Amino acid sequence: xxxxxxxxxxxxxxxxxxxxxxxxxxxxxxxxxxxxxxxxxxxxxxxxxxxxxxxxxxxxxxxxxxxxxxxxxxxxxxxxxxxxxxxxxxxxxxxxxxxxxxxxxxxxxxxxxxxxxxxxxxxxxxxxxxxxxxxxxxxxxxxxxxxxxxxxxxxxxxxxxxxxxxxxxxxxxxxxxxxxxxxxxxxxxxxxxxxxxxxxxxxxxxxxxxxxxxxxxxxxxxxxxxxxxxxxxxxxxxxxxxxxxxxxxxxxxxxxxxxxxxxxxxxxxxxxxxxxxxxxxxxxxxxxxxxxxxxxxxxxxxxxxxxxxxxxxxxxxxxxxxxxxxxxxxxxxxxxxxxxxxxxxxxxxxxxxxxxxxxxxxxxxxxxxxxxxxxxxxxxxxxxxxxxxxxxxxxxxxxxxxxxxxxxxxxxxxxxxxxxxxxxxxxxxxxxxxxxxxxxxxxxxxxxxxxxxxxxxxxxxxxxx
Numbered sequence: 001x002x003x004x005x006x007x008x009x010x011x012x013x014x015x016x017x018x019x020x021x022x023x024x025x026x027x028x029x030x031x032x033x034x035x036x037x038x039x040x041x042x043x044x045x046x047x048x049x050x051x052x053x054x055x056x057x058x059x060x061x062x063x064x065x066x067x068x069x070x071x072x073x074x075x076x077x078x079x080x081x082x083x084x085x086x087x088x089x090x091x092x093x094x095x096x097x098x099x100x101x102x103x104x105x106x107x108x109x110x111x112x113x114x115x116x117x118x119x120x121x122x123x124x125x126x127x128x129x130x131x132x133x134x135x136x137x138x139x140x141x142x143x144x145x146x147x148x149x150x151x152x153x154x155x156x157x158x159x160x161x162x163x164x165x166x167x168x169x170x171x172x173x174x175x176x177x178x179x180x181x182x183x184x185x186x187x188x189x190x191x192x193x194x195x196x197x198x199x200x201x202x203x204x205x206x207x208x209x210x211x212x213x214x215x216x217x218x219x220x221x222x223x224x225x226x227x228x229x230x231x232x233x234x235x236x237x238x239x240x241x242x243x244x245x246x247x248x249x250x251x252x253x254x255x256x257x258x259x260x261x262x263x264x265x266x267x268x269x270x271x272x273x274x275x276x277x278x279x280x281x282x283x284x285x286x287x288x289x290x291x292x293x294x295x296x297x298x299x300x301x302x303x304x305x306x307x308x309x310x311x312x313x314x315x316x317x318x319x320x321x322x323x324x325x326x327x328x329x330x331x332x333x334x335x336x337x338x339x340x341x342x343x344x345x346x347x348x349x350x351x352x353x354x355x356x357x358x359x360x361x362x363x364x365x366x367x368x369x370x371x372x373x374x375x376x377x378x379x380x381x382x383x384x385x386x387x388x389x390x391x392x393x394x395x396x397x398x399x400x401x402x403x404x405x406x407x408x409x410x411x412x413x414x415x416x417x418x419x420x421x422x423x424x425x426x427x428x429x430x431x432x433x434x435x436x437x438x439x440x441x442x443x444x445x446x447x448x449x450x451x452x453x454x455x456x457x458x459x460x461x462x463x464x465x
Contacts (some may be wrong), residue, residue: 011113014049015092018056019114023088025061025353032057032353047228055194060095062192062352066162067094069146074133075126085118086127093131098142104135161188166360167345174394174446178434183450190450191348191355196223198245199232202282205310206239216453217427218248220279238310243275244350246392246447246454249423249431251276252283253445253459254337254388256426257417260287264334268293269322269377272300274307276339276390281311289334294318294325323372326379336377339390340370340402346392346456349449363397370402378410381464386417391458394446399458403444406462416442417461 017039024030036057040050060067068079071090079087093111096102108131115127134142143160150156158165171188175181200220201208208214208222209232215221221243224232233240254266266284271277271293284291293308293315295301301319308315320328322338343362344354374389381387389406391398407414420443424430431452433445444460 011117012110013043013045014052015056015110015114017043017045017053018060019088019092021053021057022060022092023085023118026084026088029357031351032061033351055100056092056095058194058352059099060092061356062348063095063099063162064091064353064356065164066146066159067091067098069149069159070094070098070134070142071130073142073145073149075130083119083123086115086123089114089118089127090130093127094134097131097134098139108132108135157185157188161185161192163188163191163348163355164359167355170345170360170395174396174399175434177396177400178446180434183448186450187448190448191352193349195244195349195449195453197229197242198223199229199240200243200248200279202239202241202278202311204282204286205312206236209240214428215245215248216429217431218245218252219426219428221245221248238278238307241275241278241307243279244347244455244457246346246452246457247276248279249427249445249447249454250339250388250390250457250459251279251337252426253419253423253461254335254386255280255283255287257335257386257388257422257461260284260289261334262288264289265332266291266335266337267325267333267377267380268337268339269325269373270337270339270341271295271304271317272297274304276337277304277315278307278311280337281308281313281315285311285313290314292316292318292333294320294322296321323369323376326376329380331382332380334382334385336381336385336387337390338373338377338387339392340373340398342366342370342391342393342398343395344392346394346447346449346458350455363395367397367402370398371405374402374406375409378406378414378462378464383464385464387462387464389460389462392455394448394456394458399446399460400444403460403462413465415463415465416444417463419443419445419459419461422461423459 021032021036024035025032072079089111093107096107111131112128115124146159147156150159154165154168157168172184175183199222203220212222212224266289268277272295277293281291293304295304301317305317343358348355377387420433423445447454447457
């Protein structure tokens with residue numbers, strides 16, 4: 001029988017919020033980036049507590065695999081044999097003990113209070129014992145013990161950098177394709193560093209604020225020098241918005257691929273949640289083009305409608321199956337963005353739980369969908385039009401593999417453009433790239449967190465004969 005729930009007042013609010021998010025991710029596949037702001041607002045956390053809750057949440061989720069190994073050693077049992085709620089308490093406690101400046105007694109005592117609120121009397125004692133065992137050794141000592149249990153280099157990297165081994169292998173292969181396999185540890189380490197909040201001033205609608213730090217590459221991106229981004233966003237009614245620099249580059253690659261002619265029709269095929277759509281809409285308005293956004297999931301389609309609300313022009317949002325667009329609207333659009341659903345391996349800095357949520361088996365189903373979306377979009381493209389295929393994943397099967405397969409199927413109808421030259425025509429500084437020559441005298445662009453400071457966006461441009 002569980003003990004009586006601990007009074008909420010006895011648990012520090014930031015830790016309670018962090019635990020609730022971590023637990024919802026474990027139990028319900030919740031998305032931390034959506035749930036955390038909601039709980040912070042609901043609990044009315046001040047700036048300091050909100051910052052602590054954010055650090056505890058993302059830090060714990062990011063390093064979950066490593067902390068599980070530490071917990072197994074300290075508890076002398078597999079984590080699969082530990083109650084799910086108590087395991088999340090232990091993960092949160094381990095993060096405080098091994099990666100923060102929280103005093104060990106505070107980390108243990110608060111964790112015990114959390115355990116008392118969700119577990120039995122014996123679970124409370126178990127939590128206290130495991131965390132006190134962890135607290136008796138330094139972070140470096142635990143690292144040595146964890147690595148001593150690994151047998152292969154991939155297992156060592158997976159343990160040390162808290163990435164599943166299949167992701168380690170996928171990253172190695174993607175880097176090797178550029179002749180940069182020696183950067184693997186740099187990439188894995190970059191995934192474990194919380195990114196700065198990057199914003200965009202929508203072109204033609206807003207300006208980068210005075211005192212902000214401009215992005216390295218995007219002409220419209222910036223980072224605020226202190227202050228609350230939400231305040232700046234609200235003051236500009238959505239014309240300033242949060243968006244990773246890599247996503248900005250991906251959208252601009254399509255809008256800047258060739259000069260815009262009045263009356264062009266553009267399509268964002270997989271538009272949710274709408275960040276790239278808003279940027280494309282702003283670019284379309286400047287050039288006199290008209291944008292349609294499509295998102296098959298109704299809830300995400302609603303997010304797209306909200307995202308484009310500040311953008312002038314009549315942006316229609318449709319909710320059809322993207323794999324049917326070629327049959328429904330053949331040879332209709334001058335430019336199409338296929339920002340395909342993917343594993344999201346390129347955004348693990350910002351969505352750390354994704355590394356534990358996806359498996360290697362997911363890749364096969366996703367590549368089939370990506371290929372179907374690509375080919376359908378190509379049929380919806382006018383002759384002479386340009387298609388941008390984009391994924392937030394460097395996995396070779398989801399990126400180059402999809403492109404090469406499509407080129408083989410389409411034959412002389414499709415030409416791979418020099419995407420690198422297009423990108424470097426509008427960025428503020430040249431984008432350093434590896435070997436980006438997959439086939440057919442064209443290039444692709446692969447951005448990287450450790451090299452460019454962006455999400456690992458893959459971008460390629462294809463024209464229709």
